[in-house]
Amino acid sequence: MTIVLEPSDAAGGSGDPLTAGLNPQQKEAVEYRGQSLLIVAGAGSGKTSVLTRRIAGLLATREAWPSQILAITFTNKAAAEMRERVAHLVGQAGEGMWISTFHSACVRILRREAEQFGFTKSFTIYDSADSRALLKRILKELDADQLGLTVSMASGKISKLKNELSDVESYSRQINMNDPQEVMFLEIFRQYTRELQRANAFDFDDLIAQTVYLFRAFPHVAAQYQRRFRHILVDEYQDTNHAQYSLIRELTRPVQADLVDELERGGQFVQSMRDGSGGIPGASLTVVGDSDQSIYAFRGADIRNIVEFERDFPNSKVILLEQNYRSTQNILDAANAVISNNFDRQAKNLFTTVGAGSKIVGFTGYTGHDEAQFVADEIAALHESGTDYKDMAVFYRTNSQTRALEEIFIRSAIPYRVLGGTKFYERAEIKDAMAYLITVANPADPLALRRIMNVPKRGIGPATETAMQRWADTNEAPLRDAMRNADQLGLGPKVTGAITSLAKLLDDVQATAATAPVHEILSALIAGSGLVEVLRASRDPQDEARAENIDELVAVTKEFQKNNPDGTLLDFLTEVTLVAAADDLDDTSGTVSLMTLHTAKGLEYEAVFLTGVEEDLLPHRMSASEPGGPSEERRLFYVGITRARQRLFLSLAMTRAQFGEVNVAMPSRYLQEIPVELIDWKQSPGMANSRGGTQPRALNARREGGDGNRGATPRASGGYGSGSYDRATAAAKTKPKTEWANRVTGTVRDNGDMELEAGDRISHVDFGEGRVMAVTGIGARRIAEVLFDGAGRKKLLIKVAPIEKI
DNA sequence: ATAATAGTTCTTTTT
DNA sequence: GAACTATTAT
Numbered sequence: 001m002t003i004v005l006e007p008s009d010a011a012g013g014s015g016d017p018l019t020a021g022l023n024p025q026q027k028e029a030v031e032y033r034g035q036s037l038l039i040v041a042g043a044g045s046g047k048t049s050v051l052t053r054r055i056a057g058l059l060a061t062r063e064a065w066p067s068q069i070l071a072i073t074f075t076n077k078a079a080a081e082m083r084e085r086v087a088h089l090v091g092q093a094g095e096g097m098w099i100s101t102f103h104s105a106c107v108r109i110l111r112r113e114a115e116q117f118g119f120t121k122s123f124t125i126y127d128s129a130d131s132r133a134l135l136k137r138i139l140k141e142l143d144a145d146q147l148g149l150t151v152s153m154a155s156g157k158i159s160k161l162k163n164e165l166s167d168v169e170s171y172s173r174q175i176n177m178n179d180p181q182e183v184m185f186l187e188i189f190r191q192y193t194r195e196l197q198r199a200n201a202f203d204f205d206d207l208i209a210q211t212v213y214l215f216r217a218f219p220h221v222a223a224q225y226q227r228r229f230r231h232i233l234v235d236e237y238q239d240t241n242h243a244q245y246s247l248i249r250e251l252t253r254p255v256q257a258d259l260v261d262e263l264e265r266g267g268q269f270v271q272s273m274r275d276g277s278g279g280i281p282g283a284s285l286t287v288v289g290d291s292d293q294s295i296y297a298f299r300g301a302d303i304r305n306i307v308e309f310e311r312d313f314p315n316s317k318v319i320l321l322e323q324n325y326r327s328t329q330n331i332l333d334a335a336n337a338v339i340s341n342n343f344d345r346q347a348k349n350l351f352t353t354v355g356a357g358s359k360i361v362g363f364t365g366y367t368g369h370d371e372a373q374f375v376a377d378e379i380a381a382l383h384e385s386g387t388d389y390k391d392m393a394v395f396y397r398t399n400s401q402t403r404a405l406e407e408i409f410i411r412s413a414i415p416y417r418v419l420g421g422t423k424f425y426e427r428a429e430i431k432d433a434m435a436y437l438i439t440v441a442n443p444a445d446p447l448a449l450r451r452i453m454n455v456p457k458r459g460i461g462p463a464t465e466t467a468m469q470r471w472a473d474t475n476e477a478p479l480r481d482a483m484r485n486a487d488q489l490g491l492g493p494k495v496t497g498a499i500t501s502l503a504k505l506l507d508d509v510q511a512t513a514a515t516a517p518v519h520e521i522l523s524a525l526i527a528g529s530g531l532v533e534v535l536r537a538s539r540d541p542q543d544e545a546r547a548e549n550i551d552e553l554v555a556v557t558k559e560f561q562k563n564n565p566d567g568t569l570l571d572f573l574t575e576v577t578l579v580a581a582a583d584d585l586d587d588t589s590g591t592v593s594l595m596t597l598h599t600a601k602g603l604e605y606e607a608v609f610l611t612g613v614e615e616d617l618l619p620h621r622m623s624a625s626e627p628g629g630p631s632e633e634r635r636l637f638y639v640g641i642t643r644a645r646q647r648l649f650l651s652l653a654m655t656r657a658q659f660g661e662v663n664v665a666m667p668s669r670y671l672q673e674i675p676v677e678l679i680d681w682k683q684s685p686g687m688a689n690s691r692g693g694t695q696p697r698a699l700n701a702r703r704e705g706g707d708g709n710r711g712a713t714p715r716a717s718g719g720y721g722s723g724s725y726d727r728a729t730a731a732a733k734t735k736p737k738t739e740w741a742n743r744v745t746g747t748v749r750d751n752g753d754m755e756l757e758a759g760d761r762i763s764h765v766d767f768g769e770g771r772v773m774a775v776t777g778i779g780a781r782r783i784a785e786v787l788f789d790g791a792g793r794k795k796l797l798i799k800v801a802p803i804e805k806i
Numbered sequence: 807a808t809a810a811t812a813g814t815t816c817t818t819t820t821t
Numbered sequence: 822g823a824a825c826t827a828t829t830a831t
Contacts, residue, residue, distance in 0.1 A: 075821085103821055128820080204821055299820060398818055400822095420820085454807095461807050495807095578821070598819045620818050636819080659816070660822050 018053045018060065018089065022046075029319045030054045033063075036313035038237075038306070039288045042350045043335070043642035044326030044604065047288050051233060052082055054286065055097070056089035058231055066096035068230040070251070070283075074239065076101055076579060078602060098229075102244050103204065103578050106211040110202070111570075113214055113221055119200055122570055124442040125577045126196070126203040129426065131155060134447055138191045147181045154188050161189070162205035163241045163300030165212060168193050200444040208243040215250040222250055223259040227268065230283050236602070237289035237309075241300035248285065249312075255280040285313065291346065292339050295598060295636050297628060307346075324350040324642075326604055328357025331648050334674045335641045341673050342631045350642075359680040363651045364667070364687065368401070368612075371653040372408040373766065374682070375609050378649060379414055379592060380795055382607055389415055391606035393593040395640050397618045400658070401611065402594055409592070413783045413797035419595040425576055429535070429546040433553050434576070436525040437518075439480075440510050441569045446479045456534040458498040464491060468499075480506075505529060518572045519557035526550065597640045608644035610637075613652045614665040637670050650679070751799055756784050765802035767791035 019027045026046055029039045030053045041047035055071060058064040073079040079099045086094045098105060111121045126134065135151050135158075138144075144154075161171055168190050175182045196203065202210060215222035232251055234240065240248070255263070257278030264270050273280045287309065294303045310316045324332055332350045339345070361378070365371030379392055394405060394416075402418055409416045424430060432455050438448035454460045467489050468482040475481070482489070484507075486499035505528040513521055526532050535547040560572050593605070597618075612618060618637060623629030641648060656665045667685045681687070756762070760772045762784075770788030775798070777783045782798045796803060 101821070207821085296820075298818075400817070403822095457808080459807060463807085596819060617818095622818055632819095657822095 018057050022050075022053075023323055025319055025321050025323075026050050029321065030057055032317055032319070033284075034315070034317050035282070035284055036309075036316040037284075037286045038309045038316055038318045039286065039321065040306075040318065040346075040348070041288050041290055041321045042324060042348055043290065043293065043639070044324040044350070045321035046325050047235075047321060048078075048082065048085070050321070051235060051286075051288055052085040052089065055082075055086050055231075055233065056094075059086075059090050059093050064231050066094055067098075068228065069097045069099075069233070070105065070229040070231070071097065071099040071233040072102055072105065072235065073099065074101065074236040074602060076104065078235065079104075101578065102240075102247070103207050104574075106207040106247070107574055107578070109211055109225065110207065110214070113218075116218055116221060117210075117214060118197065119202075120444075122442050123200045123202055124438050124445055124448070124573060125207065126199075126201050126447070127577055128155070128204065129431070130201075130447060131158075131192075131203045133451075134195055135188070135192060138188055138195070142184065142187060142191075144184055144188060147184050149181065149184060149188070154185065154192075157185065158189055158192060159205050160300060162203075162209045163243050165209055165243055165246060167209075167213075198444065199446060200442055201447075205243070208241075208247055212243055212246045212250060215247075220259060220262055222253070223255045223263055224268070225251060226253055226255045226283065227260075227263055227270065227273065227280055231286070232283050233286040233288070235288050236293075237287035238291050238294040238303055238306045239289075239296040239299075239301040240305050241296075242302055242305075243300075245302070245305045252282045252285050254282040290348075292342070292348065292635055293601060293639050295601065295632060295639060297632050298626075320348070322348060322350055324352045326645050327352065327642060328354060328646060330357050330359060330678050331641060331644050334360055334648070334678050335638055337675055337678075338634060338641065338670055338673045339638045342634055344631075358647055360648045360650060360674070360678050362671075362679045362681040362684065363649070364681075364683050364685045365651065365653040366655065367662075368404040368653045368656050369408060369766075371611060371651045372404045373412075374651055375405065375611060375649070376408045376412040376414055377792075377794070378609070379607075380412065382647070383414075387606055389590050389592045392609070393595065393600065393603070393605040393607075393643070394609040394611060395595060395597050395600050395643070396611045397597055397620055397636070398612075399596060401617075404657075405594060405611070411797060411801045413777075413781075413795050414592060415590055416592040416594055419593055420599045424549070424552075425579075427546075427549055429531075429549055430553055433522065433526065433531060433550050434573070436529065436531070437522060437569060437573060439506055440513050440521060440525070441573055443480050443506075443510065444478060449479055449483075452529070453502070456530055458502065459495055460498060464495055464499075467491060502529070513569055517557075517561045518567065518569050519554055519561055521569055522554055522557050526554070597636045600643050601639050604643050604645060606645050607647040607649070608640070609649045609651065610640045611651050612656070613637075613650050613668045613671055614656065615668055616665070617656070618668050618670065634670060637668075652685070654685075751801070751803070754798055754805070756782075756798055756805065761806050762786060762803045763806050764788065764794075764796070767794060769806065770794075 019030055022030065026049070029037070029050045039047060039050065041050070051071070055069060058069065059066060071079075071082060073082060079101060083094070083097070083099045086097070086099075098108075100108070107125070110119075110123070114121045114123055132151055132155055135154050139149060139151060139154065161167075168186070171189065172186055175186055177183060196206070215225070229251055232248065234248060254275075257274075260270050260274060260278060260280055270280065275281050287306070289306045291303055291306050294301060294306075297303065305312075310318065327335075327350075329352055332352055336349055363371065363374045365374055375394055379389075382392060383389060396402065396405070399420070406416070406418070425434070432452060435448040435451040435455075438445055439452060442448070450465065453465060468479060468486075471477075471482040471485070471489055472479050480503070483499050483503040486496045486503070489496070491499075505525070509521060509524050509528065512524070516524075532547050532550050535543040535550070538544075557572060560567060560575070564571060597610075619630050619633035623633050626632075650671070652667055652671075653665055655662050657663075671685075756772055756775055758772055758774050761769060762772060763769050764786070767786075767788040768790050770786045770791070772784050773787050773793070774785045775782060776785070780799050784796050784798050784801075784803075785793065786796060787793050
C-alpha cells in the first residue's frame with residue numbers, strides 16, 4: 001500500500017523535504033517536540049507518512065540515535081514498510097531502530113532477560129492452538145466439563161485476565177470460593193500457568209504481560225530499556241489493551257538517580273542524559289490512532305486508552321488529521337454517515353478535495369454464490385477497463401465466506417489470494433513438522449513432544465504415553481527422559497524400540513542444532529522420522545498434497561536462512577509464530593486480495609468489495625450480546641468502507657448457507673444509514689425479494705442444474721478412477737456448487753484437455769447455454785470467453801468450470 | 807494400536 | 822461442512 005500525499009493549498013514549497021507537501025496539521029505532527037503527542041488520524045489522512053517523517057526528522061537533526069527509537073506497529077508488514085520508508089528518507093542513518101509489533105519487541109526483550117525469572121532464552125511461544133491443546137489436557141484431567149467449563153471459555157478468560165495483568169495470585173484473591181466453578185477455573189489457571197513455566201513457554205498474552213512483570217519486578221532491568229529508548233511511537237493506539245498500555249507506561253517512566261548510578265557502574269553511558277536530579281527523564285511518547293477504527297475490543301483492546309490519553313499523559317499535545325487523501329467524497333460521505341450513528345464518539349468529519357467520484361454500487365444476490373458471481377463479474381469488468389487485479393480487494397466478516405468466493409473465482413479464472421484464514425502454518429502436517437523443530441529447540445516442551453510421539457505412526461498409543469508420563473512423574477523427570485529410558489518401562493520390545501529410536505533421533509539432531517542451518521535440521525528430522533516418506537507411500541491423494549506442503553516448509557526454511565544468514569532455529573520459530581495475516585501481503589502482483597474486515601485495517605485499494613452486508617453477519621450475531629458490540633461492528637463496517645479509493649461495492653445475499661443449512665438473510669441495518677442517493681443498486685434487496693421482472697439468473701441456474709442431463713457425460717477424463725468419477729457425478733447432481741470445498745487436493749473437478757474453440761456451444765451449471773467467443777491462454781490456464789444466452793459474457797477457466805460441450 | 811464409521815457440536819474477528 | 826468424539830471391527 002502506498003499513501004500518496006497530495007500537495008495541499010496551504011503548504012507551499014518550503015525547503016524542508018520532510019514536510020514538503022504536507023498540510024498544516026500534518027506538518028505540525030511531524031515537527032512538534034514535547035513529552036507526549038497524540039495524533040488523531042482519520043482513515044486515509046496520511047498518518048503513516050507523518051509517522052515516518054517524524055522519525056526521519058528525529059534522526060536527520062541528530063536529536064536521536066536510531067537505537068533510541070522504538071516504534072510499535074500493528075503488524076510485521078507495517079513495521080517492514082515503515083522501516084523501508086524511513087530508510088528511503090534518511091538512508092543508512094536509520095539502521096538500528098526497533099520497529100516492530102508489541103509481540104516481537106517483547107520477545108526480543110524476553111530472550112535477553114528470560115534467565116532473570118525462571119525461563120531460558122530458548123523458550124518457545126504457544127500460539128492459540130497450542131494453548132488450547134494444553135488447556136484441553138488440563139480440563140480433561142480435572143473433569144472440568146462436569147462443572148460446565150469448556151476449553152474456549154477457559155482460554156478466553158485466561159487471555160482476558162492476562163490482558164488485565166492479573167496472575168493466579170491476584171485472581172485467587174478476588175474470586176468467590178463458594179462457587180465450585182470459579183474454584184475449578186482457578187485450578188485450571190494455576191495448572192496452565194505451571195505447565196507453561198515447566199515447558200519453558202509463553203503464550204501470546206504472556207509475551208506482553210511477562211515483560212511488564214519483568215519491568216516491575218526488576219527496576220534495574222527496566223532502567224536499561226528506559227535509558228535506551230528516548231522516543232517511543234505507537235501506531236494504532238486505539239487497539240492497545242491494558243497490558244500493552246502498561247508496557248508503554250513502564251517504558252516511558254523516568255529513571256531515578258540511584259538506578260542511573262547503577263547503570264553507570266554497569267558501564268552504560270549516561271552522563272549527558274541526566275537531568276537536574278541526577279535521574280534520566282522519561283522518553284517522549286507519540287501515539288497515533290483513531291477511535292473510530294477500534295475493532296479489537298474482543299481481544300482486550302481498550303478504547304479508553306486513546307480517549308483518555310490526555311488525562312494519562314498530562315500536557316499532551318493533540319493534533320487532528322481530518323483531510324483524507326484516499327477516497328472520493330461519495331465514499332467518505334457514506335463512511336461519515338455510518339459512523340455518526342455511534343453516539344459516544346469525538347466528532348470528526350473526513351473530507352477530501354478530489355471530488356464526488358462514482359456512486360457506490362449495491363447488489364443483492366439470491367444466494368452467497370450469486371453474490372460471489374456478481375463480485376467476479378464486476379472484477380472482470382474492472383480488469384477489462386484497466387484496473388489491475390492487485391488494486392482490488394474483497395472483504396468479508398467471517399472466514400467461512402471465502403468458500404463461495406473462491407469457488408466462483410476459480411471458475412471465472414480470476415487470480416486471487418486469500419490473506420489469513422486457514423494459514424499454511426495451521427495445517428496439521430506443518431504443525432507436525434514444526435513440533436519436531438520445537439522439540440529440538442526446546443526439549444522442555446512436552447506438548448510438542450506429545451504431538452510427534454506417534455507421528456508418523458510408530459505404535460505409540462495413549463496407553464504407552466501414560467506409562468511414560470507415569471515414569472516421568474515418579475522420577476520427577478521430563479518426558480524426554482522417560483523416552484531415553486524406555487527399556488525401564490516394561491513395554492513390549494517393538495514399542496520400546498520405536499521409542500528409543502525416536503529419542504535417539506531427537507538427541508542426535510539436537511546435538512547439531514547449535515550450528516546447523518535450519519533447513520538441515522528440518523531435513524534431518526524429516527529423513528530420520530520418515531514423516532514425508534510415509535505420506536508419499538499413502539494411497540490417499542490428500543497425503544500427496546501434505547507431503548508437498550512439508551517440502552514447501554523446507555523451502556521456507558531455506559529462504560529464511562538465505563535472508564537471515566545468522567538466523568537460528570529459535571529465530572525461525574519465533575518469526576513463524578508471530579506472523580500476522582496481513583504480513584503475507586508482500587507479492588500481491590496480479591492477484592485480487594481476499595480478507596476479513598479485520599485484516600483489511602491499514603490497507604487501501606482502488607476498488608473494494610464489501611460482501612455479506614447482512615444482519616447476523618455484519619453486525620455479527622455474536623456481537624449483539626456483548627456490551628459495545630453493535631458499535632464495534634459499525635466501526636468495522638466503517639473501516640471496510642474507508643479502504644476504498646475510487647470504487648466501492650456493497651453486496652449481500654437473500655439466503656446464506658451457514659453450517660450446512662440455508663438460512664434467510666436480512667439486509668444489514670447499516671445499509672439504511674447510508675444516504676440513498678449515494679448507492680446505485682444493480683439489484684436492491686427489494687428487487688431480489690420480489691423475484692419479479694429482474695433477471696433471476698440464479699433461479700434459472702438451479703433449474704438447469706437439476707435436470708439430470710449433465711450427469712450423463714463424464715467430466716473427469718484423466719487421473720481419477722471410476723469410483724471417484726461416480727461419486728463426483730452424484731455429488732454434482734445434488735449439490736453442484738460444493739465441489740471445491742476440499743482445497744488440500746486442489747480442484748476436484750477436472751475437465752482435463754477438453755477441446756474448445758470459438759463457435760462451440762456449451763452448457764454451464766449456472767449460466768445455461770452459450771457460445772464460445774474466444775479461447776486464450778495455454779495448458780491448465782486456458783480461458784474461454786463465452787457469450788451466454790441468458791447471463792451475458794463471462795470468462796471461464798476451461799479446466800475447472802462446470803461446463804460441457806453440446 | 808489403529809482404521810473406519812457414526813454421531814455430535816459448533817464457528818467472529820487475531821497477535 | 823468440518824472437526825472432534827465415541828464406538829466399533831480388524
